[in-house]
Amino acid sequence: MLYDFDYVEAKSLDQASSFLSKHKGKAKLYAGGTDQVVDIRFKNQIPELIVNINKIKGLNYIKQENNFLKIGTLTNLTQIQQSSLLQSTFPSLIDATVPFASFQIRNRATIGGNICHSTPSADMAPPMLVLNSSAKVVSSEKERNIPLNEFFSGPNQNNLKSDEIVKEFILPIPPKKSGNSYLRHSSRGALDIAVAGVACYLELDDKDNVKDAKISLGAVAPKPIRALRSENILKGKKLTSELILKTSTMAVSEAKPISDVRSSLEYRKKITGVLVKRAINLALERCNN
Amino acid sequence: MKNKKINITINGQKHESTVSTKLLLLDFIRENINMTGTKWGCLTGDCGACTILLNGIPVNSCIILAVDADDSEILTVEGLAKDGQLSQIQKSFIEKGAAQCGYCTPGFLISSKYLLDKKPNPTEDEIRYQLAGNLCRCTGYNKIIDAVIDASKKRSS
Numbered sequence: 290m291l292y293d294f295d296y297v298e299a300k301s302l303d304q305a306s307s308f309l310s311k312h313k314g315k316a317k318l319y320a321g322g323t324d325q326v327v328d329i330r331f332k333n334q335i336p337e338l339i340v341n342i343n344k345i346k347g348l349n350y351i352k353q354e355n356n357f358l359k360i361g362t363l364t365n366l367t368q369i370q371q372s373s374l375l376q377s378t379f380p381s382l383i384d385a386t387v388p389f390a391s392f393q394i395r396n397r398a399t400i401g402g403n404i405c406h407s408t409p410s411a412d413m414a415p416p417m418l419v420l421n422s423s424a425k426v427v428s429s430e431k432e433r434n435i436p437l438n439e440f441f442s443g444p445n446q447n448n449l450k451s452d453e454i455v456k457e458f459i460l461p462i463p464p465k466k467s468g469n470s471y472l473r474h475s476s477r478g479a480l481d482i483a484v485a486g487v488a489c490y491l492e493l494d495d496k497d498n499v500k501d502a503k504i505s506l507g508a509v510a511p512k513p514i515r516a517l518r519s520e521n522i523l524k525g526k527k528l529t530s531e532l533i534l535k536t537s538t539m540a541v542s543e544a545k546p547i548s549d550v551r552s553s554l555e556y557r558k559k560i561t562g563v564l565v566k567r568a569i570n571l572a573l574e575r576c577n578n
Numbered sequence: 579m580k581n582k583k584i585n586i587t588i589n590g591q592k593h594e595s596t597v598s599t600k601l602l603l604l605d606f607i608r609e610n611i612n613m614t615g616t617k618w619g620c621l622t623g624d625c626g627a628c629t630i631l632l633n634g635i636p637v638n639s640c641i642i643l644a645v646d647a648d649d650s651e652i653l654t655v656e657g658l659a660k661d662g663q664l665s666q667i668q669k670s671f672i673e674k675g676a677a678q679c680g681y682c683t684p685g686f687l688i689s690s691k692y693l694l695d696k697k698p699n700p701t702e703d704e705i706r707y708q709l710a711g712n713l714c715r716c717t718g719y720n721k722i723i724d725a726v727i728d729a730s731k732k733r734s735s
């Protein structure tokens with residue numbers, strides 16, 4: 290038996306939002322439960338009210354609309370992993386699901402939950418950052434879009450207002466000569482949290498010079514971050530192993546990790562450099578396929 | 579609300595009851611229905627001892643609220659044997675010595691059943707990936723993998 294909280298099942302996001310608004314930051318959403326139930330039991334984060342949004346219909350989809358891909362907030366990680374729509378254009382999202390927890394967890398954990406729980410190590414965050422995605426956010430008052438690059442604000446913190454709920458994620462379809470990747474390191478291959486994670490997006494021009502580059506880092510800063518100075522090193526250049534090495538060195542300096550139970554600060558820096566190199570190379574490989 | 583009436587079908591049998599909205603699905607199965615094959619383990623979704631099929635999909639019942647499983651169908655380890663006959667995966671676990679203390683076995687059986695239903699001839703890598711959410715502290719896993727491979731051969735022959 291869990292601790293004392295009240296419970297409601299929302300019939301719509303509108304209704305869920307008005308519950309959140311009534312309880313002013315003391316209500317929590319429940320969807321897959323994989324973070325929420327654990328937080329209640331072991332972290333003693335007991336909300337006044339649990340708002341179950343799991344039964345709201347029509348929030349579980351991966352679909353293309355014009356030049357955008359839309360992922361419903363209740364889409365689970367297994368559905369992302371098995372999506373043929375994502376396979377060719379958004380492989381970094383699938384990369385992120387592969388080492389993610391376990392099959393049982395992936396069957397319940399939602400993309401909305403992973404992003405909104407906003408842990409610095411959230412595996413879905415780095416690919417979402419380099420893919421230029423945004424979150425469509427609703428409340429009973431209004432709707433707005435938050436670019437993922439402005440979404441996270443600190444460890445387990447984001448810029449959602451207390452009555453706002455992410456309805457879906459919107460990702461522009463990347464151009465043909467582009468590739469994206471995500472690689473992470475953890476001590477165990479499964480059921481482990483990233484020591485560091487790196488996502489890369491590359492776009493090449495007709496002469497195979499880098500037209501656009503994005504790199505993001507997970508688990509090595511208070512929130513998932515973009516490595517902007519590293520990206521700038523790549524832009525407009527021909528990709529050589531020296532350039533990639535220079536970029537990875539810069540990314541290591543942009544990482545601001547801490548030492549914790551999973552890794553020392555020094556090791557996090559070291560592994561970030563390695564992952565940046567590999568993620569660039571994997572994205573490059575995918576540009577050419 | 580603090581209590582809610584739920585309808586859950588477990589191993590083909592309907593159960594209607596009013597439960598606390600704080601009750602975990604695992605506790606509902608063990609305490610309310612008295613089916614203790616599904617185990618309490620870590621209670622964080624890490625060990626897989628509480629694995630059940632919820633509407634045909636493997637999940638950790640220790641991190642799901644019972645009320646969230648209203649109107650669903652559940653398969654637990656008790657539902658694997660039919661008419662007093664063990665299923666092939668259970669026979670293979672016995673034959674290959676895949677259980678030592680046996681505490682993780684119900685979870686492994688459920689995960690393995692799902693895997694073999696979806697993919698009758700999985701490779702060893704596929705088995706290891708798919709069963710990564712079930713932890714065993716006794717066997718070193720090899721005998722469990724052997725049992726799944728054995729069951730896959732015997733089910734398809």
